[in-house]
Amino acid sequence: MSSESTAVRQVRPGGTSSESFFVEPPAAFDEVQDVLGRKWHLRIVYQLLEHGPLGFNALKERVVGISSKMLSESLTRLEDGGLVDRELVSDQPLRVEYSLTDRGAALEPVVWGVLRWSVEHGTTSEGA
Amino acid sequence: MSSESTAVRQVRPGGTSSESFFVEPPAAFDEVQDVLGRKWHLRIVYQLLEHGPLGFNALKERVVGISSKMLSESLTRLEDGGLVDRELVSDQPLRVEYSLTDRGAALEPVVWGVLRWSVEHGTTSEGA
DNA sequence: CAGCATCCTCTTCGATACTG
DNA sequence: CAGTATCGAAGAGGATGCTG
Numbered sequence: 273m274s275s276e277s278t279a280v281r282q283v284r285p286g287g288t289s290s291e292s293f294f295v296e297p298p299a300a301f302d303e304v305q306d307v308l309g310r311k312w313h314l315r316i317v318y319q320l321l322e323h324g325p326l327g328f329n330a331l332k333e334r335v336v337g338i339s340s341k342m343l344s345e346s347l348t349r350l351e352d353g354g355l356v357d358r359e360l361v362s363d364q365p366l367r368v369e370y371s372l373t374d375r376g377a378a379l380e381p382v383v384w385g386v387l388r389w390s391v392e393h394g395t396t397s398e399g400a
Numbered sequence: 401m402s403s404e405s406t407a408v409r410q411v412r413p414g415g416t417s418s419e420s421f422f423v424e425p426p427a428a429f430d431e432v433q434d435v436l437g438r439k440w441h442l443r444i445v446y447q448l449l450e451h452g453p454l455g456f457n458a459l460k461e462r463v464v465g466i467s468s469k470m471l472s473e474s475l476t477r478l479e480d481g482g483l484v485d486r487e488l489v490s491d492q493p494l495r496v497e498y499s500l501t502d503r504g505a506a507l508e509p510v511v512w513g514v515l516r517w518s519v520e521h522g523t524t525s526e527g528a
Numbered sequence: 529c530a531g532c533a534t535c536c537t538c539t540t541c542g543a544t545a546c547t548g
Numbered sequence: 549c550a551g552t553a554t555c556g557a558a559g560a561g562g563a564t565g566c567t568g
Contacts, residue, residue: 298464300518300519303522305437308433309436309438327530329530340530343531367530368531382510387425389510391428393503456549469542469543469553470540493549495549
């Protein structure tokens, strides 16, 4: 516990500004919320982590329940946030591939953490 | 990469149901969204992780910018979600303490992951 | 195949003021 | 100290239909 907490602290270089950072790191939570706070974002990132680059409809099939509108909207937002990269593969027929940027792929530990937490402390199938 | 991914997979016991789990783990993301999706939740959890049990106003001071209403509302929600525990310390004067449950404290790795990600891949002060 | 436009509803959040 | 009540603005997300 405390060892990992230390690890986080060590990330922050310098000395003077580190105090205020640990008292309140507003930017951190603001940024993550914009990424992980949206309903579909984490699921999309998860699929891209698991399967690598995917086309629009391939993604749509894997992210169960999502509509075209929400997928499009989410991808645009993820692109703007620099988490997802969009590449035009071919014009005829139209084919596109979405993949994670470095910034997006760096969310891997967070996604794992979320999955672990859900499995170990989730309410669903907890009694099963 | 693949080693840690494997670690996540190993968490899931049994064999038959594990396949569908990795194709789409909907419950996992649904549950976390209630924590990551709300503006103040993660900040509150963070403060409780860092400082342990805190009273209402102590929490209010540490979570910069939050109003009484939002703090109250967030705490109620976190309580309902089984992440935070509320304990009445004294009646006169009225004093309460909020702390993390096991389920809430188990979010520690996720919070660290988020902070690390923000520090290493955040947009704020990235060029600094 | 890969989207965008429109409409609509429900929720979230902030500001302000008041209570036991 | 530890909250609740009320109001209003903004945004998220779903349904449906259309486009290049």
